[in-house]
Amino acid sequence: MTSPELTFEESMQRLEEVVAALEGxxxxxxxxxxxxxxxxxxxxxCRERLSSAELVVRRLTEDAAGNPVVxxxx
Amino acid sequence: xxxxxxxxxxxxxxxxxxxxxxxxDRFDPVRVEGEVSGSKRPASGHFYFTLKDEGAVLSAVxxxxxxxxxxxxxDGERVVAAGRITLFEPRGQYQLVVSALKPVGEGDLxxxxxxxxxxxxxEGLFAATRKRDxxxxxxxxxxxxxxxxxxxxxxxxxxxxRSPHVELLLVASPVQGxxxxxxxxxAFERLSFCQGTPFEPDLVIVARGGGSLEDLxxxxxxxxxxxxxxxxxxVISAVGHETDFTLCDYAADLRAPTPSAAAELCAPHxxxxxxELEAYSQRMADAxxxxxxxxxxxxxxxxxxxxxxxxxxxxxxxxQRLDWQEERIxxxxxxxxxxxxxxxxxxxxxxxxxxxxxxxxxxxxAVETESGKILSSAKGLREGQxxxxxxxxxxxxxxxxxxxxxxxxxS
Numbered sequence: 001m002t003s004p005e006l007t008f009e010e011s012m013q014r015l016e017e018v019v020a021a022l023e024g025x026x027x028x029x030x031x032x033x034x035x036x037x038x039x040x041x042x043x044x045x046c047r048e049r050l051s052s053a054e055l056v057v058r059r060l061t062e063d064a065a066g067n068p069v070v071x072x073x074x
Numbered sequence: 075x076x077x078x079x080x081x082x083x084x085x086x087x088x089x090x091x092x093x094x095x096x097x098x099d100r101f102d103p104v105r106v107e108g109e110v111s112g113s114k115r116p117a118s119g120h121f122y123f124t125l126k127d128e129g130a131v132l133s134a135v136x137x138x139x140x141x142x143x144x145x146x147x148x149d150g151e152r153v154v155a156a157g158r159i160t161l162f163e164p165r166g167q168y169q170l171v172v173s174a175l176k177p178v179g180e181g182d183l184x185x186x187x188x189x190x191x192x193x194x195x196x197e198g199l200f201a202a203t204r205k206r207d208x209x210x211x212x213x214x215x216x217x218x219x220x221x222x223x224x225x226x227x228x229x230x231x232x233x234x235x236r237s238p239h240v241e242l243l244l245v246a247s248p249v250q251g252x253x254x255x256x257x258x259x260x261a262f263e264r265l266s267f268c269q270g271t272p273f274e275p276d277l278v279i280v281a282r283g284g285g286s287l288e289d290l291x292x293x294x295x296x297x298x299x300x301x302x303x304x305x306x307x308x309v310i311s312a313v314g315h316e317t318d319f320t321l322c323d324y325a326a327d328l329r330a331p332t333p334s335a336a337a338e339l340c341a342p343h344x345x346x347x348x349x350e351l352e353a354y355s356q357r358m359a360d361a362x363x364x365x366x367x368x369x370x371x372x373x374x375x376x377x378x379x380x381x382x383x384x385x386x387x388x389x390x391x392x393x394q395r396l397d398w399q400e401e402r403i404x405x406x407x408x409x410x411x412x413x414x415x416x417x418x419x420x421x422x423x424x425x426x427x428x429x430x431x432x433x434x435x436x437x438x439x440a441v442e443t444e445s446g447k448i449l450s451s452a453k454g455l456r457e458g459q460x461x462x463x464x465x466x467x468x469x470x471x472x473x474x475x476x477x478x479x480x481x482x483x484x485s
Contacts, residue, residue: 009211015354022361032365039358043351050344055234056241068267
């Protein structure tokens with residue numbers, strides 16, 4: 001089914017493919033059911049990714065040795 | 075100023091103090107025009123140089139706090155410096171402490187800007203074909219700007235309101251004065267280390283609020299422009315107001331009129347993404363229902379076919395067919411028989427028609443000799459000769475009385 005590794009963009013692309021395949025109307029019934037379930041899962045994970053209520057801000061600075069470090073900002 | 079009594083002398087410190095007081099009183103504030111030379115900027119961040127003309131030189135210093143806000147002049151440049159004279163007692167030297175500085179001749183910065191713009195343009199750095207597409211759904215947006223000030227605040231606000239699902243990676247840098255160029259270069263450098271890490275951005279916004287050409291000067295610096303061009307991710311430049319165009323704007327993949335606009339352009343509105351997802355859900359559900367509906371219709375159609383509805387027909391039909399064939403064979407053979415029968419009776423009729431007996435039955439009679447030979451002519455017959463007359467239903471024996479000439483028959 002849906003790989004959790006997919007980026008939002010990849011998920012949206014996959015979703016577009018799934019919808020197009022379903023709308024094509026040529027899928028065998030069991031494949032259509034499977035595609036539908038995949039699409040629903042994709043929509044759900046995409047929604048979850050959009051659900052963060054607050055903007056996350058991180059700060060890219062350097063430590064004493066001059067190496068880049070990322071700090072959470074509150 | 076008191077004159078010391080004869081025979082007495084100032085101490086060096088006393089005299090120096092007197093000179094310092096009078097100099098610093100007399101030349102504060104002061105404005106002086108000259109050519110910059112021997113400029114240097116050590117690690118302390120202070121900017122040291124001399125101002126000179128044909129006849130004299132004047133030491134000058136710009137403290138770090140001032141230098142950081144300025145576009146620093148290059149050697150050979152003519153400037154007007156404003157500030158005050160101070161005297162450094164331990165060395166007995168005086169210098170100009172510069173608080174403001176500007177090139178002589180209004181068009182100097184403008185000329186440098188124009189020259190650099192033409193050179194970079196001819197190199198193809200601003201070519202439209204170089205521009206990269208922005209990612210449609212960025213996860214992380216790096217923002218290079220000052221960590222203090224309205225710009226960061228505006229960008230945070232816009233993203234919080236419209237696209238809180240996006241992550242903001244702040245890379246702080248001074249955006250004005252002498253610190254700006256090294257700061258911006260360091261920011262791009264630091265960002266490039268993020269490649270392949272979990273903090274890798276999808277695009278970079280370089281932003282600064284409005285200001286004079288001098289204020290924005292760092293964004294016209296050749297090294298900064300090249301850093302933006304080299305940046306591994308698409309760059310949105312939002313420097314100054316809508317009417318300010320920096321070279322960084324030309325080099326960026328997209329120019330936003332303001333920092334807020336950059337924040338709007340960089341990522342889609344969350345609501346519109348949710349709507350998009352909703353539309354996909356709807357389309358999928360519709361398509362699936364449609365698929366099911368069509369399958370059901372097909373099923374109904376198949377189920378209503380006669381063979382499934384009345385399976386006995388499957389047997390009826392072949393047996394009917396058999397009956398029909400049988401009937402056909404029977405009819406054909408009957409027909410054949412009938413035809414044979416008819417032909418037979420026709421033949422019989424024809425035969426009968428030819429039979430001499432039939433002729434006799436119509437009133438003719440055949441004449442035969444005594445031995446039964448048919449006489450078809452009167453010739454050769456004699457009076458008294460016995461003949462036989464044959465009728466259809468019997469024979470008589472008779473004798474010829476008289477023979478007439480056969481040819482007289484016709485008269």
